[in-house]
Amino acid sequence: MKSQVIVKKEILSRINSYIDLDSFLTLIITDNAVPAIYCQAVASQAANAFIFTMSHGEIHKSLETYYDIISFMLEKGFSRNDRIIAVGGGVVGDMAGFVASSYMRGIDFYYVPTTLLSQVDASVGGKNAINVDGVKNVIGAFYFPKIVIIDPQTLNTLPQRQLYNGxxxxxxxxxxxxxxxxxxxxxxxxxxxxxxxxxxxxxxxxxxxxxxxxxxxxxxxxxxxxxxxxxxxxxxxxxxxxxxxxxxxxxxxxxxxxxxxxxxxxxxxxxxxxxxxxxxxxxxxxxxxxxxxxxxxxxxxxxxxxxxxxxxxxxxxxxx
Ligand SMILES: NC(=O)c1ccc[n+]([C@@H]2O[C@H](COP(=O)([O-])OP(=O)(O)OC[C@H]3O[C@@H](n4cnc5c(N)ncnc54)[C@H](O)[C@@H]3O)[C@@H](O)[C@H]2O)c1
Ligand SMILES: [Zn+2]
Missing domain, CATH: 1.20.1090.10 (Dehydroquinate synthase-like - alpha domain)
Incomplete structure (x- = not known):
């Protein structure tokens, strides 16, 4: 159990060389404080992409967001063979990873971590989880992304406090x-x-x-x-x-x-x-x-x- 991890500057603009973005539906999950340029860069390389933008912050790593994403996927006709790409920090990675691990008993998951904390820590190890009633990481799974794509350029927009935090x-x-x-x-x-x-x-x-x-x-x-x-x-x-x-x-x-x-x-x-x-x-x-x-x-x-x-x-x- 292991993900392939690729670290390369400007890899985001060539993500379709690593992930087949033509043959399946792709759900890109991000949050509303991650600059939209990153998910747009991914979406522009995919034939059938949908973007789900969750609200940012730990409080939204919740059952409510989980429900909203699952509903969105059902509405758009996502099947067992489609895929999820998380574009964001650890909150988005945990949320998207848990959805991927459980939607139709597990669909392919890819992760583009965009905070330093998620690049060096949350993206490796296959853990994901969401919070319930204010208790952190209470339900989750071990579910490895197939590929983790790290573009250090994404850190250019990250506030310094978040950079040092990672x-x-x-x-x-x-x-x-x-x-x-x-x-x-x-x-x-x-x-x-x-x-x-x-x-x-x-x-x-x-x-x-x-x-x-x-x-x-x-x-x-x-x-x-x-x-x-x-x-x-x-x-x-x-x-x-x-x-x-x-x-x-x-x-x-x-x-x-x-x-x-x-x-x-x-x-x-x-x-x-x-x-x-x-x-x-x-x-x-x-x-x-x-x-x-x-x-x-x-x-x-x-x-x-x-x-x-x-x-x-x-x-x-x-x-x-
Ligand atoms: N699964 C694991 O193994 C694991 C390990 C460590 C932490 N975590 C989880 O990760 C979460 C913390 O992750 P985090 O520190 O990345 O926080 P985060 O995902 O909340 O990101 C911090 C803030 O930075 C914003 N942001 C993200 N990328 C940006 C970018 N490139 N430019 C500007 N802003 C950007 C986000 O929108 C957010 O507001 C916690 O929920 C924690 O439980 C999971
Ligand atoms: Zn830690």
């Missing part, structure tokens, strides 16, 4: 697996120019972790470096603090004395936060409710030396 996940992967990638991000003097290589390396790391543990039972938990506290910060902030920013706050607590100064410096270089003013008791409550906790102990990922990691079981009361 970079946080790349820094996380570099800290655990790849000292060279970490140095590249640390020393970059032109991030835009270095992004294609950063994306390729981060994707390769995530692909290899997922290949060893496709259903997240064991090694894939390494991807949770920074996430024990990060998830709690993100939830407690009610969406004020973005996911990558919350992970940034969470990473330092589990970095050893050799690794911590470098991690702190690189996060600060990209204006990522390393602390927040949420009450520790509030964070503790969120951590206790986190699905990864077993009894009073929780498995965390620690980085003592950049490029390596270890798992450690620690008491929840020791975390904060």
């Amino acid at each position: 970079l946080s996940e790349a820094i996380k992967m570099a800290a655990c697996f790849d000292e060279q990638l970490f140095s590249l991000i640390e020393n970059s003097t032109n991030l835009k120019e270095d992004l294609p290589i950063i994306i390729k390396k981060a994707v390769a790391i995530k692909e290899s972790v997922v290949a060893n543990d496709p259903f997240e039972t064991d090694q894939r938990r390494v991807l949770n470096f920074g996430h024990t506290i990060g998830h709690a910060v993100e939830a407690a902030s009610n969406g004020e603090i973005l996911h990558g920013e919350a992970v940034s706050i969470g990473m330092l607590r589990f970095a050893g004395p050799n690794a911590a100064p470098r991690i702190k410096a690189v996060l600060e270089k990209y204006q990522l936060p390393t602390e927040c003013d949420i009450e520790p008791s509030v964070l503790r409550q969120y951590i206790i409710h986190d699905k990864k906790s077993v009894g009073d102990n929780i498995m965390v990922v620690k980085v003592d030396e950049i490029g390596s990691y270890k798992f450690e079981s620690i008491n929840i009361n020791q975390i904060i």
Whole structure:
């Protein structure tokens, strides 16, 4: 189980060399804050394309949107042999992936991620999910896109805060697996120019972790470096603090004395936060409710030396 991932500048204008867009109906799913030029570039290369534009934002990764897309597909006559292409960030990718995994028991799915977070993280690993009653990612499936097409040029329109938000996940992967990638991000003097290589390396790391543990039972938990506290910060902030920013706050607590100064410096270089003013008791409550906790102990990922990691079981009361 694996997607083909292609990272190439300006690939969006040649997407029909990779996906057959002539013989089937194509549903392009995007959201109303993703610049329309990207889905139009895809639609203009397809014989029978329909565009479904969902409202942007986590709140719309919902059953209501799911229903609206399924209805739209039925109305347009989509069959088991047709296909879905998601063009957008992780919200669109999760929504479209879940629709694809379930429409007529699964139809072909392709993903054009357009945020850095979705390029380095959400597009790899085959997970998708939607929210119900404010609970995140409560229903979903493991369903891999056939091809992930990453055009780094799409990041030109992404606000800087969103760009750095995604970079946080790349820094996380570099800290655990790849000292060279970490140095590249640390020393970059032109991030835009270095992004294609950063994306390729981060994707390769995530692909290899997922290949060893496709259903997240064991090694894939390494991807949770920074996430024990990060998830709690993100939830407690009610969406004020973005996911990558919350992970940034969470990473330092589990970095050893050799690794911590470098991690702190690189996060600060990209204006990522390393602390927040949420009450520790509030964070503790969120951590206790986190699905990864077993009894009073929780498995965390620690980085003592950049490029390596270890798992450690620690008491929840020791975390904060
Ligand atoms: N399935 C997975 O493995 C996985 C992994 C990580 C995150 N996720 C999910 O991904 C979501 C977060 O993804 P995200 O950070 O990409 O957020 P997002 O999809 O909400 O995108 C952030 C904002 O940027 C806009 N945008 C997207 N591309 C743009 C572009 N090129 N130019 C300008 N604006 C653009 C979007 O419209 C949105 O308003 C969450 O729902 C999370 O649960 C899933
Ligand atoms: Zn994450």
